[in-house]
Amino acid sequence: MYFSKEVLESSSRMRQKWEDEVKKVIAKGPDQKPRWSTVSDLEIKRLYGPEDIQHMDFEQDIGYPGQFPFIRGNQPTGYRGKYWTFRMFSGMGNAKTTNERWHMLLREGQTGLSTAFDFPTLMGYDTDSPKARGECGKCGVAIDTLDDFMQLVDGIPMDQVTTSMTINPPATVLWAMYCAAAELKGIPLTKIGGTIQNDMLKEFIAQKTLMCPPDPSVKLVSDTVEFGAKHVPRWNTISISGYHIREAGATAVQELAFTLRDGMEYVEDVIRRKGLHVDAFAPRLSFFFNSHSDFFEEIAKLRAARRIWAKAMRDRYKSQDQRSWWMRFHTQTAGCSLTAQQPYNNVIRTATQALAAVLGGTQSLHTNSLDEVLCLPSDHAVQIALRTQQIIAEETGVANTIDPLAGSYFVESLTNELEEKAWEYIHKIDDMGGMVAAIEKGYPQLEIADAAYHFQKQIDAGEKIMVGINKYVSAEPSPIPLVEIDDTVEIEQIKSLEAVRRKRDDKAVKRSLEDIKNACKKGDNVMPHCIEAVKNFASVQEICDVYREVYGEYRDPGLY
Amino acid sequence: MSEHIIRVMVAKPGLDGHDRGARVLARCFRDAGFEVIYTGCHQTPEQIAAAAIQEDVDVVGLSCLSGAHRYLFPAVVEQLRQRGADDIDVVGGGIIPDQDFQFLYDAGLKALFTPGEKLDDIVEWFRQNVKKRD
Amino acid sequence: MVDKVKKIQSGDVRSASRLIRHIEDNVAEARSTMKDIFPLTGHSHVVGLTGPPGAGKSTLVDGLIDAFRKMGRTVGVIAVDPTSPFTGGAILGDRIRMQRHAEDPGVFVRSVATRGALGGLSRAVGDAIHIMDVMGKDVILVETVGTGQQEVDIMHYAHTVLVVLIPGMGDDIQAIKAGILEIASIFVINKAEREGSSKLRRELVTMLNMAPESAFPGGWRPPILKCDNAFEPSGFSQSVSDLALSINEHYEHLVSKSLIGNWSARKAATEFNEAIRCAILDPVLNDLMANGELDAMIGRLVNKETDPYTLAEEIATRYLKKMT
Structure with a gap:
């Protein structure tokens, strides 16, 4: 960033004066704690100033929305043209129950659908498999055949609403069902839009919804990318996900680095295996991030993600098409930050996390319901969560202007720091021979396990605070009504x-x-x-x- | 000199792969000086019971976040009983609503740990409750 | 007592795993049970697998279990993992890769932690082998990380020793304890689809060519077998079946060339060594520890008030009357 010599000199002088003041105050009484850090334990300074961002190049590092490096957003109009998509992840019991929930959400102003499947479906088992005992409909909707799927999309205008499906090893199967359902309704494949998560690498790293080994898993992913590029042009065939990596205990930097390196791995695989030009498919790659509790760290993470991806696409893969440089992403607030204790506090957590996602420029958002830490969300809890997004969009005014935190000494400096640290990881994984090789070595898995353990130790020691867990604990139970999926399902x-x-x-x-x-x-x-x-x-x-x-x-x- | 080291099996029954808690606990038990046998994810109750006997563990710790604990936890207790190993205690953790606690205790679970429990407290429970068996 | 042994002979997993536990925990009665177990041993073919961490030994063991079961043979597995020197605890994760066999009554998998640095590991593993032997397991697979002397000692219990290597680990061969190379019966190049596989093979061939003929008792030159990516199910299971056949061949070789005797002597020496240490050194150290004398002695050594040689002679004089 350009600061004149005079500005830097006066800043340096004034900083000295301020530091002296700080020393005096601390001598009288120390800070509340010796070390201040983000939820990911990244140390934060007491104050940031012009010197922290003086090496930034405005044109290369910041720029304008719709221009490289897209740190300020892909769209020149920001949220004025269109708010982010309000997309609540939902699925419960059987197809009929879930279809009813979907219609309710659309009536309440939701603008996109998002499907949660139950574990047997996620793992590629039918409900009558011995491995599926006790799991049917418990954490999402049970789908065995197209018959169920037709009920799921009953009355849904598939040519108008986009649908996201959180499905990984069986992604080819469930996407095939979506395509078949559209055809049976007389809607051509060119008219349907949506996303399949279909990100197998993060399954090996974090979520462990596993079926086949890494290499053939990536082959199936590449099949969908190719099929989409040729026949279903409005479909996002992968949602490269950091969400689960973060939930497994990763830091913000690890989430950023592993997710983007996963994205690069898919790009390289499709180019190698399918012989497609990068710009033939890269515009349909989408991403999915977590929005955790540390407000500025999350904003910086999302801004850094856009800049890293743009650089990688332009410089690493020699992409010519700007649409390939855009990182388009969905965000979900952090499930792992919610507490069963004093569950109404989760409404506040979700609100601040959602605000961070919006200030970070997300294009789509799921806000967790207050009861999701205990069970599938109730109608009432889902409504509060959806209203949280609507309040942010239409009451707070944060959507009035694009990327309002750009130029902040702290936010820009933190964005730079997260990006640098992410590239360190990315290069390390390059040196190992890529993400599949790194996964086979267990590298990202162990990094995450270390971070998760470190965080838990900090919680136990009171170095990090979770309200209701290790501070402001209440002996009074605060029961909330829970949704139960009974065994008759x-x-x-x-x-x-x-x-x-x-x-x-x-x-x-x-x-x-x-x-x-x-x-x-x-x-x-x-x-x-x-x-x-x-x-x-x-x-x-x-x-x-x-x-x-x-x-x-x-x-x-x-x-x- | 005889030295009794607590042996624990950490197991994830069912289909959910959310192993963050299981892995954090495995490390915590190791750091507390226990021997931990980790079975990995996606285990059936039969596999868990058979492995617990082969390993002669004192306690089986189950982790489930999918909501299927009402079926899976009692099934492990039952499998151990059928194999004549009801002296191996079973404890559980994960996303377990308060109203399921009594049901699970009645089914034979010895303790339940839910998010927010301190690692040290869990270790202490094991130290207090794991008895030396002949 | 005899009851316990009978149960183990009938293949009862509970009694066997409990006895192994008592051996590990150093329970006195367990030692006397072993006296009854020992004469009944001698049925099993003991196969050791060793190699650097990350060489894919557990996956190989999992494949071998499958191969031997298909031949109709029962299998015991002893999987050794290190104990944390800082906490005394251990995470034993090898069986994760073998869990699909958990319910097969013809398979018994037992994880063992290395525990203290003072030794005793190879005794615990040796006893576990005896126990599985008496249970009637046809093949006993013992898996260790090939890094220390204790692991070399464990391999002395095995009729057949597999050294498992993977390409591209740098100085692969140098990383393995020399003592283990000397007792290798079969080399396995695992993950052989990786770059550097032929180079590793050449290095092994060169090494074997440099060894004197006396290194190959009965003329058995260790074959070098390749195992392909475990993620290619058909290719992997084919190469593991070949490996199982080679393991059988090695045993037949030992029998046909009357080499079992040599092996027995080597094993007996190791075992006896351990047993003596256990019978003599452990009680002495326990005694010195119990009255706090050991700490005092160490203090004296630190302050250079005496030297370890004199001190050791003093202890020997005190405890081993016969030697003086």
Whole structure:
């Protein structure tokens, strides 16, 4: 940043005077604690001034919205053209219950849909699998076949509303169901829009929704990227996710670095395996970040993310198309920051985290409900969470102007610091031979485990505060109504799965599963075959079993 | 000189892979001087019980964040009982609403630890409650 | 007492795992049970696996369990992991990779921590081998990290020793204790699809070519086998089956060339060594520790009031009457 010699000199003089004052005050009584740091334990100075950002180059490092390095946003108009998408993650019980929740949210002013699946679906098992016992509908919606999926999207205008699906190993299958459902409703694939999470690397690193080993997993991801680039142009085929990395205990820097390095790994794989030009698919890559409790650290993280990605796309991958340089991302407030103790405090946590996400320029946002730390959210709790976004958008005035914190000594300095530290990690992973190699070595997993343990120790020692946990603890219980998914959901779901199996054409199912198997073996794109198979009512598990058979099952090495 | 070192199995039953808590606890137990056998994620109750017996652990600590604890925790207790190993204690942790506590204690769980519990307090519970067996 | 042994002979996992626990915990009665166990041993083929951390030993063990089970043989596994020298605790995570066999009654996996630095590890592992042997396990796989003398000692219990290496670890061969290379029966180049695999193979061949013929008892030249990426299921299980066959061949070699005797002598020496230490040194140290004398002695050594040699002679004179 350009500061004249005079400004820097007077700043230096005034700083000296201020420092002397500080010393005097401290001599009389020390600060409340000796070390002040972010929730990620990044040390923060008492004050930031012009000298902290004097080496910045305005054109290269800051610039304007819609211009490189996009730190101030991708869109020249900011939130004036369109607020971020209010997208609440939801799914519970069976398809019918979830469909009802979706219609409720759309009535309440939600602008995009987001699907939570239950664990059997997430792991590629049918509800009647022995491994699925007790899990049906517990943390999301149970989907076994296209029959369920048609109920899920009943009455949803698929050509008008975009839908995000948090699905990873079976992403090809659930996306195939979405495509098949659209076709059955007479909507062409070119008209549907949405996102599949489909980010397998972060599963190995953090969330452990695992099916096949890393290499074939990335192959399936590349299949979807290619299919999307050719046939479903409005679809985001990967949402490269830092959210789960952060929830697993990573610091903000680790979230930033591992997520972006994952993104680079996918770019490199699609170029290598599919022979596509970077600009043929990179504009459809999207990202997903966590917004944690440390207000400025989160804002700086999101700003840094945009700048790192723009630099990487332009310089590392020689992309020519600005749309490839844009980092487009969804944000979710931090589930791991919520407390079961004094649960109404979670409303406040979520509000400040959401505010940070907006000041960081998110394009889409989920706000956690106050009861999500205990169960699936109730209608009432979801409504408060959605209203939190609407209040930020339409009452606080923060959306009036673009990137209002730019130029702040502290925010710019912190943005720079996070970026530098992230590049250190990225280069280290490059040296290991890329993210797949690093994961096989257990590198990111162990870094995160270290950070998680360090944080827990700080909580136990009272060095970091969680209100209601290690400070301002209340003996009074504050019960809230909890949503329960009762066990009849599982019984009913199994019954309807059996009914589908009875009525479908078994020969057609067998044939289409065989086609998927051949595609896997030959290295062909599985997507067209998956769409065919789901139309024949092949189940999620039947297709995933083909993947497991051909590619093998991955077992977590369980590094600690 | 006889030296009884507490052996604990940390296991994640069911399909959820959120192993942050399990891994933090495994480290914490190691640092408390225990021997920790970690089974990794996605274990069935049968696998956990069989492994607990092969390893002769004093306690099995289960972690579940998917909401399926009402099925999975009692199933592990039952599997141990069926294998004649009801002297191995079972404790649980994760996202467990207050109203499920009594149900789980009745099913044979010896203790439940939920988010917000101090690591030192959990270790202390083990030190106080793990008895030397013959 | 006899009851306990009978139960173990019948294959009872609970009694066996409890006895191993008591051995580790140094419970006195356990030692006398071992006296009854020892004469019953001699059934199993003991296979040691050693190599640097990250060489993929546990995954290999998991594959070998599968291969031996397909041959209809029962399997015991002893997986050794280090104890933290700072806390005395340990995280034993090897069995994660073998959990798919947890419910197979023909497989018994036991994790063992190295515990104290004073030794005793190879005794605990040796006893665990005996116990699994008496349970009737046909093959016992012992997995250790090949870094210290204790691990070398453990490998003396094995008929067949697998040294597991992976390409691209720098000075792979130098990283392994020389003593282990000398007792290697089979070299495994794991993760052989990685760069540097042929180079590693060449290095091993050169090393074997430089060794005198006497290094190959009965003419067994350790074969060098490759195992491909464990993430390619069909290729991996094929190379592991080949490895299992080679392990069997080595045992047949020992039998046909009457080399079992040599092996038994080596094993007996190690075992006896351990047992003597356990019978003599441990009680002495415990005694000195109990009355605080040990600390005082160390204090004197620190202050150079005496030297370790004189002090050791004093202790020997005091406790070992016969030697003086």
